Amino acid sequence: EDQVTQSPEALRLQEGESSSLNCSYTVSGLRGLFWYRQDPGKGPEFLFTLYSAGEEKEKERLKATLTKKESFLHITAPKPEDSATYLCAVQALRGAQKLVFGQGTRLTINP
Amino acid sequence: SAVISQKPSRDICQRGTSLTIQCQVDSQVTMMFWYRQQPGQSLTLIATANQGSEATYESGFVIDKFPISRPNLTFSTLTVSNMSPEDSSIYLCSVLGGSDTQYFGPGTRLTVL
Numbered sequence: 001e002d003q004v005t006q007s008p009e010a011l012r013l014q015e016g017e018s019s020s021l022n023c024s025y026t027v028s029g030l031r032g033l034f035w036y037r038q039d040p041g042k043g044p045e046f047l048f049t050l051y052s053a054g055e056e057k058e059k060e061r062l063k064a065t066l067t068k069k070e071s072f073l074h075i076t077a078p079k080p081e082d083s084a085t086y087l088c089a090v091q092a093l094r095g096a097q098k099l100v101f102g103q104g105t106r107l108t109i110n111p
Numbered sequence: 112s113a114v115i116s117q118k119p120s121r122d123i124c125q126r127g128t129s130l131t132i133q134c135q136v137d138s139q140v141t142m143m144f145w146y147r148q149q150p151g152q153s154l155t156l157i158a159t160a161n162q163g164s165e166a167t168y169e170s171g172f173v174i175d176k177f178p179i180s181r182p183n184l185t186f187s188t189l190t191v192s193n194m195s196p197e198d199s200s201i202y203l204c205s206v207l208g209g210s211d212t213q214y215f216g217p218g219t220r221l222t223v224l
Contacts, residue, residue, distance in 0.1 A: 041218075041220070043203050043205075046213075087154070098156055099144075099213055101153040101154045
């Protein structure tokens with residue numbers, strides 16, 4: 001069974017304090033690994049897709065990386081507006097593009 | 112990416128009643144999905160809805176409880192039937208875009224009393 005585990009569950013940082021969020025996964029053939037951002041009361045907002053080990057994607061203060069067992073979301077010099085829950089999901093090669101989500105990391109950036 | 116809207120945005124319902132949630136997309140899409148996000152939990156796929164065919168339900172979800180319609184390529188509905196307090200959740204629709212990416216609607220927050 002495909003499984004995604006995210007850590008930590010919650011992370012509180014000071015503005016400008018860089019850190020990383022972890023997403024460990026098991027899947028029988030990876031089609032893609034997805035990162036989303038979810039603000040309270042809203043639907044998930046797409047951030048990145050990673051397809052193969054060694055791949056990296058960047059967007060503003062965020063960089064996502066992928067290995068064969070885990071993905072990291074690195075946040076560099078975060079700002080308070082980066083506060084959100086970050087969700088990781090995997091999509092297997094088999095099946096109809098179904099996403100299996102982790103529990104998310106609730107990130108708070110204090111000014 | 113597609114613009115997705117859901118109605119209602121939130122509702123409070125009595126147990127034993129049913130609620131139909133609508134999902135509208137601004138462009139034609141082949142695949143639409145319905146997810147549930149229970150309080151403090153992550154997203155769980157309920158079913159996949161393709162136009163012109165029966166919805167495909169995930170383990171633990173049944174058509175009698177969550178009937179889905181997909182009458183055309185821009186619209187779908189999810190009904191939560193015979194509701195109980197355990198059905199209190201956020202219900203989200205998503206659509207499949209390019210590169211196998213799913214884009215999500217804003218969600219419907221349901222509270223069952």
